[in-house]
Amino acid sequence: MTKELRRLSIVMLAMFLALFVSTSVIQVGQAANLANTAGNRRALYDSYEIQRGSIIVSGTAIASSVPSEDVYSWQRQYVDADMWAPVTGYMNPVLDARTRIESAENAVLSGSDENDFFSRIERTVTGEVQRGSNVELSLDADVQRAAWDALGDQQGAVVAIEPSTGRILAMVSKPSYDTNLLAVHDADAVNAAYDQLTADPSKPLDNRAIEGDLNPPGSTFKLVVASAALASGRYTPDSTFPNVSSYTLPQSSSVVSNAGGGACGDGDTVTIATALRLSCNIPMAELAVELGDDAIRAEAEKYGFNSSFAMVPDSTFASTPSTYPSNLDAPQTALSGFGQGQVRATPLQMAMVSAGIANDGVVMNPRMIDRVIRTDLSSTEGSSSEYGRALDSNLAAQMVTMMKANVQDGAASNARIDGVEVAGKTGTAENDTRPYTLWFTGFAPADDPKVAVAVVVENGGGQGQSGSGNEIAAPIAKKVMEAVLGK
Template structure:
């Protein structure tokens, strides 16, 4: 072989290797980026030729792909669509739209995740049909059904959490919608359905469990204020406060009262434990002023207030605002004024108390199952932080148990089980009340923490209460967990 021919051969080999490497990088390494390039319709069509993985709950798919007879190859199909809509969201290839888990876990479900690189190579070499991985959620189908049925036709939400891990067991929001209507391959029909849902004043597209126009937490926030008081070392459950029948807010002419209109039980003074058990507003307004807004905010933030959580759905931060004035601080003592919370956040408050004062980060994914049925990734538990020392958490448990056993949250009682809880009936100016319950069970060995919010007064305007409407819903959810 001549020197020139040898050189030409080396150049040709180098060019071939460069071409091979570059095409391999583009077709495999950069597949996800190319698929997500705006306007790349060919890549869009090709991406939907891959059978998308399923979203699985309790061993059963709640979202899966079935064959279709159009250019998108697969049609997304949802089971019990409205019940799971706030969790799964929807995926529409025609509009290239994805929401909720369909969006946050898109790379895994579509098979384009970088962790699935070798799986894609293996399936290509062995001639197997390409497909995405399945995502198995932490939610429990029976608990979700119990929450869905218990909420009935009410507008509101339910969240149930495993206190020791942060695993979400149920997430329900009503009103909801049929995700199948937004996953159809008819763009005109889908756009019409979406426009109708978006214009609905009840906001069915909003997941009230974790986002939206947040509600004042009402008396459920007394748990945070009581925590701040006990954590300060200046108060015990037996600390006493003046017990008037009405209370004028500091630096204001506005007057607040207890729910019953009178004093908090008998006597000129009332203990912290009794004020929590009877859910009295005035003692907690007095306590909030004594503590100051900085101390309450600091404690609230230990439970997660003023933070967003990604589980992988992202929550709207619950808020305890900075620099409240004295009247607003007093109102915050019983969850009114400018305080706002999601059901997720109030479930985390109960879960933190139940877990000996340690607040866990909420999570929704247990594992990713690859096409060959191996486990690719597993969800892991992580601490958000400590809100209370264990001995103070135990005092909170005792007070919350009394609240259910012989107090304002009596409708959450479960025969043979000690339940810890707190109700809330939040005012909204002249609008119907917002009704709350948060708690956990069993009180001595917590398996589930739950929060329930019912909006629009539960259909009773300003006459309903958290104990009357929200507590029985929470009871059914806790029973569903304890009965497994």
């Protein structure tokens, strides 16, 4: 072989190897990303012929594909669509549109996930019908139904979490919508339905459990302030403040009062424990000013404030960050002591606060996937992970004691469950022009927590400015906790 021919052979071999490596990377390594790239019409058309996997809750499919008599081969169908809409979202092949779990787990459901590569080859060779994998969620159908029914016609949301794992057991948002209307293969009908939903001032497409126009958390945020106080080492539940019936905000002429208009119980002083039990604003405002906004923000962020949480790892199905802003002035810091001013929160976040306290001070990342069941019946299990420690376990135990008192003999009495100790906190948050936003967050059983829950009811629960968190939100939470505990 001549020297020139040898060089040409080496160059050709190198080019062949480069081509082989690059095509292998594209076909295998990047297959999932390419298949799910917006505008990839080839992948879209191929997906029409694949029976999309089911979304399963408590052993029953809540979203599945049934044969259709058109070019798209399969029609997506949802059971109890309104109830599950904030979770499943919808999938429409005509518009190439997906939301929520349908979007977050699209690669798995459509069979284009990289883990299904060899299964796809095998099915192609054997001529078997291509199918996507099933996704089994952590939600409990009975708990979801209890939350849905308990919320009734109210505008609001409910989130229930397993404190030790972060598994989401229920996620309800109202008003909701029928996902089947957005899954049909008639583009004009879908666009008309979508336009009607987006024009609705009640915003049914928002998942109020994790996003939308966030509400001030009201007195439920007192848990974070009390937690910051204990964590500072400068306060105990028995630390006292002057027991007055009005309080002028620092550097301001604005006056704050307690919900009842008087002092916080009897005596010239009031403890943090009593202020929490009776949900008094003034001592918590004074405590917030003493702590300072930096300390409160640091503690709030340990529970998850100012962070977004994905329901499915590495997905856009994620929460809007709850906020405790930076550089609050003294009046705003005082207002934050009872969850007013510029503080905003999702029900998911307030459920995480209760769950963190219940879990010996450790906050878990929320998650919604229990397992992926592939077409060969193998499965991949979901896993739990820690977000971080918000409070030492001994201090968390002190928070539990104060939260139990709140339910047993305090402002959250309507969350009591016969034979079960419940820990909780209510909130009745003021808005600039709208009626109060009503809250409850808590967990049960208090000493062996199985569920942490947060409830938000907007527009005063239909009672204008006379509704309260204990009257409206606490009974909803009670029914959700009872569903988990089998009461």
